[in-house]
Amino acid sequence: MELLRPSSLEEATAALGNGSRALVGGTELVPLVRDGLVQADTLVDVRDLIPRGIDGSRIGAGTTLAELEVEPQIPEALREACRLAASPQLRNMGSVGGNLLQSTRCWYWRLKYPCYLHGGDVCHAKAGEHREHAIFGNERCASAHPSDVAAALVALGASMRTTSRELPVADLYRLPTDDNRDVAPLEPGELILDLDVPTPDSSVYLKAMERQRYAFPLVGVAAARTAGTTRIALAGVAPIPWLLASPEALDEATPLPRTAYKVDIARALVRRALEAL
Numbered sequence: 648m649e650l651l652r653p654s655s656l657e658e659a660t661a662a663l664g665n666g667s668r669a670l671v672g673g674t675e676l677v678p679l680v681r682d683g684l685v686q687a688d689t690l691v692d693v694r695d696l697i698p699r700g701i702d703g704s705r706i707g708a709g710t711t712l713a714e715l716e717v718e719p720q721i722p723e724a725l726r727e728a729c730r731l732a733a734s735p736q737l738r739n740m741g742s743v744g745g746n747l748l749q750s751t752r753c754w755y756w757r758l759k760y761p762c763y764l765h766g767g768d769v770c771h772a773k774a775g776e777h778r779e780h781a782i783f784g785n786e787r788c789a790s791a792h793p794s795d796v797a798a799a800l801v802a803l804g805a806s807m808r809t810t811s812r813e814l815p816v817a818d819l820y821r822l823p824t825d826d827n828r829d830v831a832p833l834e835p836g837e838l839i840l841d842l843d844v845p846t847p848d849s850s851v852y853l854k855a856m857e858r859q860r861y862a863f864p865l866v867g868v869a870a871a872r873t874a875g876t877t878r879i880a881l882a883g884v885a886p887i888p889w890l891l892a893s894p895e896a897l898d899e900a901t902p903l904p905r906t907a908y909k910v911d912i913a914r915a916l917v918r919r920a921l922e923a924l
């Protein structure tokens with residue numbers, strides 16, 4: 648395998664695609680390559696090219712979660728989502744851009760079962776072990792999106808700038824379909840450069856997990872209030888970060904036999920989040 652260190656974004660973009668992948672912290676990509684879940688003959692190290700740091704409402708996509716969790720300027724929901732994610736070592740290496748593009752932790756997917764998300768016809772989790780899986784958007788794939796940070800950014804109404812466009816973070820995500828199984832598709836060679844995170848009047852992130860440290864969200868609830876309007880987004884409940892139209896929308900959940908408990912957790916966390924706001 649080849650490791651490229653381009654000296655400009657233009658060079659990096661040109662080197663991406665066709666069997667090459669962008670590398671920032673490598674906390675997600677390196678294990679996927681090692682386990683054969685991502686086929687790449689070239690890794691393009693863009694760590695020094697992606698903006699890093701915080702400037703008002705702008706956050707460079709190369710900023711680490713560890714840098715964000717101690718930054719008083721950024722909204723509480725994002726700070727707390729970073730603080731509760733992964734382990735200190737991973738937060739020191741992992742970037743916010745890479746966090747948004749992490750793959751599902753579904754064990755069937757990670758074990759390379761030929762499931763729907765891998766391009767097959769069936770979701771093995773729905774008929775099999777699915778205790779940590781989805782309660783929304785789970786018709787074809789019942790995976791649970793693992794990013795605390797994405798839920799916080801969606802609740803905060805953040806947008807992102809890439810090498811080719813600007814879009815709301817929420818619009819990066821789509822449920823997998825028969826013609827495209829990718830839940831966060833970028834164009835070939837497209838890199839996330841930075842995020843614009845509006846400052847709400849108040850915001851909060853609450854996370855239920857198997858243990859109090861170093862665990863993915865069973866359910867994460869981000870809520871942000873701006874000028875009397877509240878946005879709520881959930882992690883760990885659907886194949887993508889899930890924007891909840893209102894607390895009552897939890898009645899529309901479609902839990903699997905062993906994920907109904909997540910609806911109860913989501914109700915409790917949404918109630919607590921709204922009280923906290």
Ligand SMILES: Cc1cc2nc3c(=O)[nH]c(=O)nc-3n(C[C@H](O)[C@H](O)[C@H](O)COP(=O)(O)OP(=O)(O)OC[C@H]3O[C@@H](n4cnc5c(N)ncnc54)[C@H](O)[C@@H]3O)c2cc1C
Binds near residue numbers: 745838
């Ligand atoms: C054991 C473990 C536990 C974790 N627990 C949590 C958790 O509880 N909550 C949570 O939210 N996250 C969790 N994470 C995810 C962790 O936060 C991410 O792995 C990390 O943020 C990814 O950032 P990175 O810079 O290392 O990405 P990389 O591994 O370098 O890249 C990840 C992917 O994103 C692409 N990429 C990276 N940056 C860009 C960019 N700027 N533009 C375009 N493409 C890009 C890469 O090509 C690759 O496909 C966990 C990860 C691990 C391994």
Ligand code: SF4
Binds near residue numbers: 751770771773790
């Ligand atoms: S939940 Fe999604 S990733 Fe997991 S087995 Fe089903 S289709 Fe595959």
